[in-house]
Amino acid sequence: MNRELVLAPPLAPPRWYRLRRQLRDAVLALPRYAALLLFGAFTVFPFWWATAAALSSDGAGIWIFPAAFLPNDPGLRWFGRVFYEMPFWRYFGNSLLISTATTLLVLLLTIPCAYALSRMAFRGRNALFVLLLVTLMVPAEVAIVPNFITCAQLGLLDSYVAVVLPNVAGAFGVFLMRQAFQDTPAEVLDAARVDGAGEFGVMCRVAVPMARPMIATLAVFTFVAAWNDYLWPAVVLKERLKMPLAVGIFNDLTGPFAVSTNLVMAAIVLSVIPVVGAFALTQRFFLSGGGLVRR
C-alpha cells in the first residue's frame, strides 16, 4: 500500500468493521491450516509413533493403528536399556568429533577459496569455476570406490582422517560463500586495503564478519550432513568403537541386537534428539529463506 499518495489521513474504520474483517480472515485461513496440519501429520507420524513405542513399557500392540500413537503403560525403561546394550555415548562422542572436525575444516578451506574466487583476479579463475560446476552435476557416490582405494593406499582405512577428509572440499560450500562475498560492498574492502591491511586481514576483519549469516548457514548444513552421513563412514570404518551414531546405531539396530522394537525406537529417539535440538536452535538461519538462494 502506497501511503505517500494518500492526501488526507484516512478515517479509522469502525470497530465492528475491523472485527468482521479479522473474523473473515480467520475463516478464510481455516482451509490452509487444515492442509498444513494434514501434511504435518504425514511428515511427523513416523517419529511420533517411534517416540510412543519407545515410551511404552508394554511392548505389545505397538503396530495397531490408532492406539499405537499413544504410549502403552508409559515409562523410561527402554531408554535405560539402550545405554546398557550399546556404547551410545561412545557413538555420540565419535559423531561429535567427526562433525566438528568436518565443519571446522570446511570453513577453513572454503572461506579463503570462495573469497579469492569472488574478490580477486587471477589467471584460471573461470576455468576453476567451471570445474566446480561440473562436479556438482556428477553424483558424489561414484567417488566412493576410488576414494576407498586412495585411502587404502595412504594407509588411512579405519581412521577418522579417512572419514573427514573427503568431505571437506565440496563445490556446494564454495558456491554458497562466493554468493555472500559478492554481496559485500567493494568500497568497504578497498577502504581496508588503502588503509594498509593485507588481503588476509581484509578477509578476516572485514569480509568474514559481514558474511556471518551465510557462514552460519554453511556451518549448520555441514554439521548436520556430517552427523547424518551413513555411507562413507560405514565403508571406511571397521572398528565398532570408532563409528558415529548414524552407522553404529544402524548396525546395532538391524543386527542381532534388534530383539525388541521398543528398544530400537528408544535408541532412535535418543539419536534424533541432538539433531532436532540443533535444528530448532538454528532453523531461522535457513528457513527464513534469506540467504540460501539469491540471484
Add this chain to the structure above:
Amino acid sequence: MPMPGVHPRTAYLFIAPFFTVFAVFTLWPMLFNLWLAFRDYFPQTGNSMWNGFAHFVELADSERFGHALKNSLIFLLLVLPLQVGAFGLALLVHVRMPGIGFFRALYYLPVVIAVSIAAVVWQQVLRFDGLFNWFLESVHLIGFGEQPDWLGDRQLALYAVMAFSFWKNVGYYMVLYLAGLQTVPREPLEAAQIDGADAWQRLRHVVLPALQPVILLCTLLATIQALKAFQEVIVLTAGQADTQTALVYVFGVAFYGHNFGLAAAAGLIVTLVCLALAALQLRFFGEQGLLRRGG
C-alpha cells in the same frame, strides 16, 4: 582488474588448500574412474591392466545391470511429484500467519534426520503387520488377510522406497522454492492483478518465469538425486525384492564382487546419463527455455 595491494600470487595461496583436497578426493576419483573403467584392477596387489571395452560389453550383456538401470530410470519418475509437492508446500507456507514458522520447521525435519535412522522407523511402519497396513485396514481400503508386504513384494518395494525418498526430501526442495518465492518482485504481480489476471494466470505468467533459476536448480538436483538413489535402497531393502538401482549395483560389484573395474565402468555410465540429463534440463528450463517463453 588491478586492486590496491593485491599480489596475484596471494590469490593462489588462498585457493591452494581447498583445491589440493578437492583435487585428491573429488577430481581424482572422476579421472580414476575413467581410467579404471577400461582396466582390470586387482585390489590385493594394486596392479591393473588394459582390457579395452570388455567391461562395457559385459555390462551390455548383464541382465542385472540392465535391470538396475531400469529401476534407476523408474526412480526418475519421482522428480515430478517431488517438484510439484515441494512447490505446492512452498506456496502453502509462503504466507504470514501465526505458527507458520513451526510448520516450515516441521516439514524440514525429515531432511535433517539421518537416512539410516529414518529408514529403521519406516521399515517398522511398512512391515507386513506394520502401522501402515493397520491404517489401511481400519479405513477399509484393504481387507483382513490381504495386507501387502510393502518392502518385500517385487512389484511394490521400489515404489515404497520412492515414497520414503519423497517423505525424506520434499522439505529440502520446499525451502529452496520458498527462498525463490520470497524474491519474486511484487510490482508485476500487482500489475497483473489490476489487469484482471486470475490466480492461475498470475502463477503461470509472473511467478513461474521469475522462478526459472530456482526451478532449474531444483529439477537438476532432484534428477541427480533420483539417478543416484542408493542410500535409501541400502538402508530400507538392501537391494532385495527387485529394488536394485544402478549405484546399488556399482556398490555391490565393487565391495562384494571386488571387481573395481566393472564398478567403475558402471559408474561411468551413470555419470554420463547424469550429464546428458543435466544438458537436457538446461535446454528446457534454462534462460531460453519453456518457462521464459510466456507460453
